Amino acid sequence: MKEKLQDVLAKTRCLGCDTHELIFAPPAEEQEVAIVEEMLKLQIPDDFRAILRSLSAKVQCTWVLPDDFTLPNEFRGLFCGNMNWGLDSLKELNDNKDGWIREVFPNPGDSYDKIWxxxxxxxxVGNGDFLSIDLSPENTGKIIYLxxxxxxxxxYTMANSFTEFLARWVQIGCVGAEDWQWLPFVESKSSGIDPECPNAILWRKMIGL
Structure with a gap:
């Protein structure tokens, strides 16, 4: 995974992108995870927890296209890549999400609110949205955009699990997390990001992945 992310940054840098230094922390210790879970008063979802313990406690991979970079219409909203998650941010992120639920989306009987x-x-996400893991019994583990x-x-379902999400997202260069950036790479609300769809093949060819 680390080598793949380094390759993404190298390839986008060749396009003239502004890239940030890759952050790829060592895996978290069990005690570190337990402390965060105690603060959350909630167990971190199993698949994500396993990644934190076995792969990395924190990953940041960021690139930004130059202003004069010409994109085909299929990708007119795409301007950056931004994978950014870590054990140290989970408490604040979920407190913020809970605040949105209390103040704006409190009604689980409403079709829009229910998704939160x-x-x-x-x-x-840079625009104030969130990437989340579904905890509901019928969709446990799916990656859902809020x-x-x-x-x-x-x-929208972005992937069926966190592991699948990472694998597919890296294949398309970790395109920005705003929905308008990754929507060209999904075919339906439930299909998830498809790194082999026609748009993804075109995009990967463009950036050399």
């Missing part, structure tokens, strides 16, 4: 409930947030302002991707 029973979710575990692992990354905040929009705070009627975004097109609200409620």
């Amino acid at each position: 409930h029973n979710k575990f947030v692992f990354q905040e 929009s705070h302002d009627d975004g097109e991707g609200h409620g």
Whole structure:
């Protein structure tokens, strides 16, 4: 995974992108995870927990396209890549998510509000939305997009598990987490990011992945 992320940064740098230094921390110790779970008063979802313990406690991979970079219409909203998650941010992220539920989306009987409930947030999106893991019995472990302002991707499944999400996201260069950046790479609300769809193949060819 670390080598793949380094390759993403190298390839996007060749396109003239502004890239940030890759952060890829060592795996978290069990005690570190337990402390965060105690603060959360909630167990971190199993698949994500396993990644934190075996792969890395914190990952940041960021690149930004130059202003003059020409994109085909399929990717007109795409401007950056941003994978950014870690054990140290989980308490604040989920407190923020809970605040949105209390103040704006309190009604689980409402079709829009309901999507916010029973979710575990692992990354905040630059526009104020969130990437989350579903905790509901019928969809446990799925990666769900939470929009705070009627975004097109609200409620979309991005992957069936956190492990699958990482694998697929890296294949398309960790394109920005805003829904309009990754929606060109999904075919339906429930299909998830597909790194082999026609748009993904075109995009990967463009950036050399």
